[in-house]
Amino acid sequence: MRPVIKASLHYLALAVVSVLWLIPVYAMVINGFKSDLEVSSTPVLVPPTQFSIGAYVSVFGSLAKPLLNSLIIVIPTSFIAAFLGAMGAYFFYTLSYSYSRFSSTLSDVLFSLIALATFIPYQATLIPLTRLIVDMGLLDTYAGIIFAMLIFYIPTGALLMSMFISVLPRSLVEAAKIDGTGDLKIFLKIVFPLSMPGFISTLIFIIIQSWNNFFIPLVLVTTPEMKLISVAVEAYTGGYGTLYNDTFAAAMLASIIPLAIFIFLGRYFIRGLIALGGGGKGV
Amino acid sequence: MVKVVAKNLSKVFKKGKVIALDNINITINNGERFGILGPSGAGKTTLMRSIAGLDVPSSGELYFDDKLVAGNGKLFVPPEDRRIGMVFQTWALYPNLTAFENIAFPLTNMKMSKEEIRKKVEEVAKILDISHVLSHYPRELSGGQQQRVSLARALVKQPSLLLLDEPFSNLDARMRDSARALVREVQNELGITLIIVSHDPADIFAIAERVGVLVKGKFAQIGNPDEIYNDPVSVEVASLIGEINELEGKLSNEGVIVSSFKFPPDTYRKDNPASEKIMIGVRPENVKLSKEVINDDSWIFVGKGKIKVVGYQGGLFRITVSPPDSEEEIVTYTDHRTNIGEEILVYVKKHSVMVFNQ
Numbered sequence: 001m002r003p004v005i006k007a008s009l010h011y012l013a014l015a016v017v018s019v020l021w022l023i024p025v026y027a028m029v030i031n032g033f034k035s036d037l038e039v040s041s042t043p044v045l046v047p048p049t050q051f052s053i054g055a056y057v058s059v060f061g062s063l064a065k066p067l068l069n070s071l072i073i074v075i076p077t078s079f080i081a082a083f084l085g086a087m088g089a090y091f092f093y094t095l096s097y098s099y100s101r102f103s104s105t106l107s108d109v110l111f112s113l114i115a116l117a118t119f120i121p122y123q124a125t126l127i128p129l130t131r132l133i134v135d136m137g138l139l140d141t142y143a144g145i146i147f148a149m150l151i152f153y154i155p156t157g158a159l160l161m162s163m164f165i166s167v168l169p170r171s172l173v174e175a176a177k178i179d180g181t182g183d184l185k186i187f188l189k190i191v192f193p194l195s196m197p198g199f200i201s202t203l204i205f206i207i208i209q210s211w212n213n214f215f216i217p218l219v220l221v222t223t224p225e226m227k228l229i230s231v232a233v234e235a236y237t238g239g240y241g242t243l244y245n246d247t248f249a250a251a252m253l254a255s256i257i258p259l260a261i262f263i264f265l266g267r268y269f270i271r272g273l274i275a276l277g278g279g280g281k282g283v
Numbered sequence: 284m285v286k287v288v289a290k291n292l293s294k295v296f297k298k299g300k301v302i303a304l305d306n307i308n309i310t311i312n313n314g315e316r317f318g319i320l321g322p323s324g325a326g327k328t329t330l331m332r333s334i335a336g337l338d339v340p341s342s343g344e345l346y347f348d349d350k351l352v353a354g355n356g357k358l359f360v361p362p363e364d365r366r367i368g369m370v371f372q373t374w375a376l377y378p379n380l381t382a383f384e385n386i387a388f389p390l391t392n393m394k395m396s397k398e399e400i401r402k403k404v405e406e407v408a409k410i411l412d413i414s415h416v417l418s419h420y421p422r423e424l425s426g427g428q429q430q431r432v433s434l435a436r437a438l439v440k441q442p443s444l445l446l447l448d449e450p451f452s453n454l455d456a457r458m459r460d461s462a463r464a465l466v467r468e469v470q471n472e473l474g475i476t477l478i479i480v481s482h483d484p485a486d487i488f489a490i491a492e493r494v495g496v497l498v499k500g501k502f503a504q505i506g507n508p509d510e511i512y513n514d515p516v517s518v519e520v521a522s523l524i525g526e527i528n529e530l531e532g533k534l535s536n537e538g539v540i541v542s543s544f545k546f547p548p549d550t551y552r553k554d555n556p557a558s559e560k561i562m563i564g565v566r567p568e569n570v571k572l573s574k575e576v577i578n579d580d581s582w583i584f585v586g587k588g589k590i591k592v593v594g595y596q597g598g599l600f601r602i603t604v605s606p607p608d609s610e611e612e613i614v615t616y617t618d619h620r621t622n623i624g625e626e627i628l629v630y631v632k633k634h635s636v637m638v639f640n641q
């Protein structure tokens with residue numbers, strides 16, 4: 001095939017996929033700006049004749065606190081999970097290069113367990129998890145929700161970070177050992193800085209996952225004051241007398257933060273993934 | 284400052300499919316400068332890594348002085364406690380740290396003030412001529428500079444054992460000389476034990492007092508460099524420690540015959556040939572080419588040759604000569620020009636030809 005035709009087909013395919021992907025976003029944005037009357041009387045994909053921010057105003061009042069709550073939960077959760085995950089990943093890295101066959105087997109077993117842990121559906125663990133949090137007296141507190149989220153996201157962090165850490169040249173760790181360095185310092189001064197692109201990717205991934213997590217806040221929050229955004233938005237869908245423009249506005253507000261993170265940090269996310277393919281040289 | 288003893292040391296990889304070290308026995312004395320020569324894949328790096336504690340021997344024991352540091356597949360003293368300075372074959376500089384921070388890194392693990400660290404780093408950087416690049420990151424350094432940073436990092440902490448794995452391979456001739464001198468100086472000053480691996484016999488001659496030639500995971504020969512240069516146990520060992528002409532010949536009562544060349548018995552170094560097929564080795568400096576007959580007992584005529592190749596190298600002409608109508612080649616160096624195709628008389632020095640039975 002001629003290169004020009006090939007490239008054109010390539011771009012055509014990309015364009016089709018992009019449009020398909022953008023349609024829901026487009027619908028979300030334009031419908032949020034419709035008035036109560038227009039949203040129910042015009043097709044979903046037709047833009048409003050008159051921009052009205054009425055829906056946003058009415059929704060924002062009740063979503064402000066959940067948005068703040070979500071930030072308070074998600075920021076520490078994602079940083080702690082990604083960082084502890086990275087430490088865990090380095091631990092496995094050292095174990096798997098260990099001289100004794102026992103520790104490398106141990107490393108494999110523990111690692112498989114962790115991988116398994118990330119695949120367990122939340123729903124299946126809800127009752128024991130709720131019990132645990134209640135017993136700790138942490139029901140309906142920020143600490144309780146963060147703790148519960150960490151249980152799920154530290155393994156995710158370890159799993160992702162171990163992909164990034166395992167491609168670091170082993171000789172660097174060996175040189176540091178010969179230089180008389182302890183493992184904690186090797187991690188903080190060498191391994192962690194070198195896996196920074198991976199760390200940022202992991203961080204973004206966990207931020208988005210925990211931001212959208214629905215079940216944990218649903219069961220661990222009992223008062224409206226503590227509601228997280230993912231649960232609060234749910235109040236605008238389904239039920240009786242749904243106001244569509246409000247639903248779209250709420251969805252828009254709820255996704256602004258993950259969206260912004262992706263737009264501003266997305267290239268680090270990609271860079272991290274590229275670093276993986278390039279043998280960890282993406283520093 | 285440490286004596287390294289290996290007893291029946293072996294290292295296998297891939298469940299025994301690759302034997303990297305095969306029953307090594309060696310004692311490297313306190314304060315000794317020991318060189319390791321060997322072809323690629325002989326196990327040199329593996330031996331260094333075992334001594335450093337980065338690889339654990341599959342069997343056998345390794346002692347530092349009288350202390351068992353590794354034995355029977357177990358590690359008793361980890362690398363961080365062995366007081367070792369090492370220059371890796373791949374340098375292994377920390378890419379996220381500047382040259383200064385790289386060199387200072389081992390010092391930050393000791394109780395030492397910032398001022399003291401700075402002084403030490405600058406001192407060693409000055410000797411190695413890298414003071415002006417201390418603020419650079421490794422990717423901003425040339426290969427030779429990276430190598431010197433790596434050397435500086437190994438030297439700055441004043442280890443009791445210094446392991447150098449091909450430390451000079453990327454330096455130019457002038458830097459190489461000063462790096463060798465530096466290594467010797469530091470070794471002398473600190474009295475540390477030093478082990479150096481190199482492909483370049485010149486490094487070994489410049490630095491090592493004793494050298495072990497590693498072939499297929501075994502020491503084929505251990506001795507001082509001159510001894511190995513002059514009395515190698517095999518052609519392979521001979522070629523590893525310096526350039527040598529290898530010729531395959533047949534034994535007759537008049538000497539060894541190689542095509543139309545004849546090496547009479549008074550050219551042999553010492554061994555008497557015993558088998559019919561003989562391999563002989565002649566160092567280039569023991570060959571002399573002349574247009575006229577040489578009347579000197581110490582040079583012995585072996586035959587008439589034809590000049591095949593003339594090269595120029597290190598201020599000398601590198602001449603390849605062959606017996607007429609033969610593929611065998613002898614290389615030597617002279618200071619005067621000769622022409623390709625010219626006929627010439629070939630002499631070798633008395634008692635200089637190494638004879639290896641096959």
Ligand SMILES: Nc1ncnc2c1ncn2[C@@H]1O[C@H](COP(=O)(O)OP(=O)(O)OP(=O)(O)O)[C@@H](O)[C@H]1O
Pocket residue numbers: 296297301302303321322323324325326327328329330372
């Ligand atoms: N981790 C490993 N796994 C499997 N085989 C290995 C490993 N390390 C080394 N080997 C093998 O052991 C043998 C010795 O390797 P080593 O690196 O010690 O050679 P070397 O003498 O340093 O060679 P060079 O001069 O090329 O550096 C080689 O055959 C190599 O393929």
Ligand SMILES: [Mg+2]
Pocket residue numbers: 327328329372448
């Ligand atoms: Mg090697």
